[in-house]
Amino acid sequence: MSPLRRFLRMPEALAGTAILAVLFAMALAAPLIFPGDPQAIAGPALLPPFQDWSLPLGTDRLGRDVLAELFHGARTSLAVGLAAAAAALAVGAIVGTLAGFAGGLVDDVLMRITDAFQTVPSFLLALAFVSAVGPSLGVVVVAIALGAWTGPARVARAEVLSIRERDFVAGARVIGMHPLEIAFREILPNALPPVLALSSVIVAAAILTEAALSFLGLGDPNRVTWGGMIAEGRAVLRTAPFLSIIPGVALVLTVLGVYLAGEGVIETTAVRRSLS
Amino acid sequence: MSSPLLSVSGLTKRYRRGGKTIAAVDNVSFHIEPGETLALAGPSGSGKSTIARLVLRLVQPDAGDIQFKGEDFLALGGATLRARRARLQMVFQDPLAAFNPRATVARVLDDPLRIHGIASRSERPRRIAALLERVGLSPDLAPRAIHEISGGQRQRVAIARAIATKPSLIVLDEAVSALDVSVRGQILRLLLDLQREERIAYLFISHDLGVVRAIAHRLVILDAGTIAESGDARTVIDAPQSAIGKALVVAAPKLDRTGP
Ligand SMILES: Nc1ncnc2c1ncn2[C@@H]1O[C@H](COP(=O)(O)OP(=O)(O)OP(=O)(O)O)[C@@H](O)[C@H]1O
Ligand SMILES: [Mg+2]
Numbered sequence: 001m002s003p004l005r006r007f008l009r010m011p012e013a014l015a016g017t018a019i020l021a022v023l024f025a026m027a028l029a030a031p032l033i034f035p036g037d038p039q040a041i042a043g044p045a046l047l048p049p050f051q052d053w054s055l056p057l058g059t060d061r062l063g064r065d066v067l068a069e070l071f072h073g074a075r076t077s078l079a080v081g082l083a084a085a086a087a088a089l090a091v092g093a094i095v096g097t098l099a100g101f102a103g104g105l106v107d108d109v110l111m112r113i114t115d116a117f118q119t120v121p122s123f124l125l126a127l128a129f130v131s132a133v134g135p136s137l138g139v140v141v142v143a144i145a146l147g148a149w150t151g152p153a154r155v156a157r158a159e160v161l162s163i164r165e166r167d168f169v170a171g172a173r174v175i176g177m178h179p180l181e182i183a184f185r186e187i188l189p190n191a192l193p194p195v196l197a198l199s200s201v202i203v204a205a206a207i208l209t210e211a212a213l214s215f216l217g218l219g220d221p222n223r224v225t226w227g228g229m230i231a232e233g234r235a236v237l238r239t240a241p242f243l244s245i246i247p248g249v250a251l252v253l254t255v256l257g258v259y260l261a262g263e264g265v266i267e268t269t270a271v272r273r274s275l276s
Numbered sequence: 277m278s279s280p281l282l283s284v285s286g287l288t289k290r291y292r293r294g295g296k297t298i299a300a301v302d303n304v305s306f307h308i309e310p311g312e313t314l315a316l317a318g319p320s321g322s323g324k325s326t327i328a329r330l331v332l333r334l335v336q337p338d339a340g341d342i343q344f345k346g347e348d349f350l351a352l353g354g355a356t357l358r359a360r361r362a363r364l365q366m367v368f369q370d371p372l373a374a375f376n377p378r379a380t381v382a383r384v385l386d387d388p389l390r391i392h393g394i395a396s397r398s399e400r401p402r403r404i405a406a407l408l409e410r411v412g413l414s415p416d417l418a419p420r421a422i423h424e425i426s427g428g429q430r431q432r433v434a435i436a437r438a439i440a441t442k443p444s445l446i447v448l449d450e451a452v453s454a455l456d457v458s459v460r461g462q463i464l465r466l467l468l469d470l471q472r473e474e475r476i477a478y479l480f481i482s483h484d485l486g487v488v489r490a491i492a493h494r495l496v497i498l499d500a501g502t503i504a505e506s507g508d509a510r511t512v513i514d515a516p517q518s519a520i521g522k523a524l525v526v527a528a529p530k531l532d533r534t535g536p
Contacts (some may be wrong), residue, residue: 167373170334175388175437176361186376 003268013264019257026074034068038224042068046240060232060243070250072224077254080137081207084144088202091145092152093188093195099153100160100191101183111157114150122147126209130218137220140213144206151202152195159191193269200262204255211251226251279346280307281444281477282331287340289326300326302501304340310444311475315488315509317524318498324481327498328449331479332366333357345444362392362441369450371430375422381408381433382418388440407436411466428459432466439470447479452487464491485528489513497521 007013030038042055042065049058049066057066099110117125126143133139163169164187172182213219214227226247233243285305290297301323308314316324329335331342333349342349344364352360368374375384385404389395395403405415411432417425425433431451438446448467452460468491470476482488488495488509495509497520504518516522 167368167370168376170329170332171366171368171374171437172376172387173334174332174361174364174366175441176358176391177387178358178391189378190376 007264007268010264010267012260013267016257016260016262016264019253020261023074023078023254023257026071027078030068030071030075034065034071036068038068038072039064046236048240049242049246057246058240058242060229060240061236066229066243066246069224069229070226070246073226073229073247073250074254076137076220076223076225077207077210077251080141080144080210081203081258083141084148084206084210085199085203087141087145088148088206089152089195089199092149092154093156093192094184095149096153096156096158096195097160097183097188097191100157101164101179101187107157110153114153117147118150120147122205123209123212126213127216127218130213135213135218135220137223140210140219143213144209147209148202148206152198155198156188156191156195159194160187163187163190197266200258200266203262204258207251207254207258279343281310281312281345282479283307283343284327284331285341287327287330287342288338289323289330289335290338299501301330301337304498304501304503306496306503306506308445308477308479311471311477312494313471313478313480313492315480315482315492315495316498317482317485317488317495318504319520319524320483321500322498323501324483324498325449326501328366328447328479328481332364332447333361359392362388363444364447365438365441365443365445366447366449367431367434367438367451369454371427371434371454372423374434375430377423379422380418381420381422381425384422384433384437385418385440388437392441394441403440407440408433410439411436412462428455428463431455431459431463435463435466435470439474439476442474443476445477445479447481449481450483451480453482453484460487467491483524485513485524497524 041063043052043059043063045059045061045063047055047059047063050056051058055065055067057070060066060069095110095114099107099114125147126140129143129146130139160183169182169186172186177186210219211225211227211230214225215231217228217231219225219228229247230244233240233247237244284307287301287304288299289301290299304323304327306314316327318324326335330337333352337350344360347360349360382401382404385407386400389400389403390397401418404418408415408417413429413432413436417429417433422430422433434451452463455463464487467478471478478491480488480492492509494507495512496506497504497512497516497518499518499520504520505512505516512521513525516525
């Protein structure tokens with residue numbers, strides 16, 4: 001059975017993929033369906049959902065279109081989640097490969113740094129970083145990656161430690177290959193699968209962290225975010241709970257989708273690897 | 277008299293295992309002349325692979341001296357060592373483990389040509405095809421992945437990679453042990469042809485005295501990291517003096533005493 005067929009047979013994986021597909025469609029379509037500024041006033045304030053079909057999910061305290069905000073928020077969530085996870089995986093893979101391959105003092109220093117980053121709770125780290133540097137999309141991405149690269153670094157290092165003893169690495173040394181080329185061209189690609197297996201968890205965590213930062217008002221002020229929407233809705237939680245519930249549900253579904261689809265991919269590739 | 281190609285003296289390597297130190301290689305000395313085959317034989321754990329790794333500078337010895345082409349090989353490091361490696365190559369026992377699992381045949385042969393600046397980028401495909409033909413393979417194999425060719429073909433690719441840089445010495449650690457008997461004969465013949473035509477010396481590690489007798493000029497028999505006896509390969513195999521030498525000859529399956 002092909003990996004794709006096996007993947008399609010897992011209902012959880014399919015559900016996760018469906019959620020992600022909708023999410024990506026929302027993110028991509030946002031500027032087409034809602035071309036204007038999503039933060040502009042679109043109607044009367046606090047219009048409940050399903051009342052006016054030009055504003056299907058109603059409006060918030062300032063009369064902004066909740067559906068438009070939801071679509072544009074999907075863009076931010078996905079962009080930040082994917083960028084932060086990519087940065088964390090790249091940094092982690094590079095640090096882990098250098099530590100595992102070089103060994104000795106380099107390994108000690110790099111792993112001590114990794115320990116240091118790991119002891120600080122990643123959310124506090126992100127909070128401190130954004131507070132110090134100031135909120136913008138790039139800073140939020142770096143702030144989240146700062147607390148997320150240590151896991152990939154450890155996994156990459158462990159994998160590199162076992163790969164570097166294999167004959168093909170000795171073979172690369174015998175033909176006179178430069179150590180950096182051995183580390184990054186021969187070893188790293190072979191160490192990558194277990195590192196990439198962490199990506200779904202990291203993306204999901206990054207999306208949550210972004211939402212939490214935005215909730216605390218530390219997101220990019222020029223962008224709509226789900227975390228920011230929840231924070232907005234909190235003030236009118238009793239009278240208009242939908243303002244918090246709608247972005248909250250979107251967030252939960254997104255994290256769930258990322259996680260389920262990611263697990264599906266891991267499971268299918270793990271089976272394939274054990275078969276080969 | 278010219279100096280030998282490789283001369284090893286007092287080579288010692290100790291490993292610490294569970295508190296006590298064992299000498300995997302203990303005060304071993306030998307030399308190899310240009311174009312000569314020296315075999316290393318001995319029971320499992322006698323230190324054959326460790327010697328190979330020491331000679332190739334894959335591990336550092338605890339004591340001893342290695343002269344290669346009249347140069348103190350142990351004193352080399354960094355870029356100088358990497359450059360000198362062109363002259364000293366290796367073929368591993370398991371041809372599948374010896375290559376990056378993601379590599380293709382072409383990439384495996386491209387690496388040494390690129391690293392040692394032997395051929396320009398545009399010239400390399402032609403050189404790769406020539407190398408494949410040199411070891412009796414079709415150049416059509418070049419785009420194949422390493423795991424998509426047979427074990428015998430893979431060992432030929434390993435030999436092609438080893439000769440890509442025109443080495444003076446190739447270390448072969450059990451290079452034919454994993455192969456079928458028929459394939460083994462072909463590979464041995466290829467090695468003999470290459471040696472005759474290019475005057476390559478071999479450090480040939482094997483526990484199979486039949487193979488040793490067919491290919492080696494001289495033989496060193498190791499026991500627990502030390503040299504038990506050494507001499508002309510056929511003389512030693514036909515009349516071993518040491519206890520371990522006698523045991524190895526007895527254990528050898530239907531030793532072909534007529535030679536190739
Ligand atoms: N990295 C290492 N760490 C600890 N001990 C080692 C290491 N490498 C080799 N040894 C030990 O050194 C001794 C010699 O090993 P070596 O691999 O050289 O033997 P060999 O003659 O090649 O054996 P075989 O015929 O089984 O390949 C063995 O006792 C082995 O356990
Ligand atoms: Mg061995």
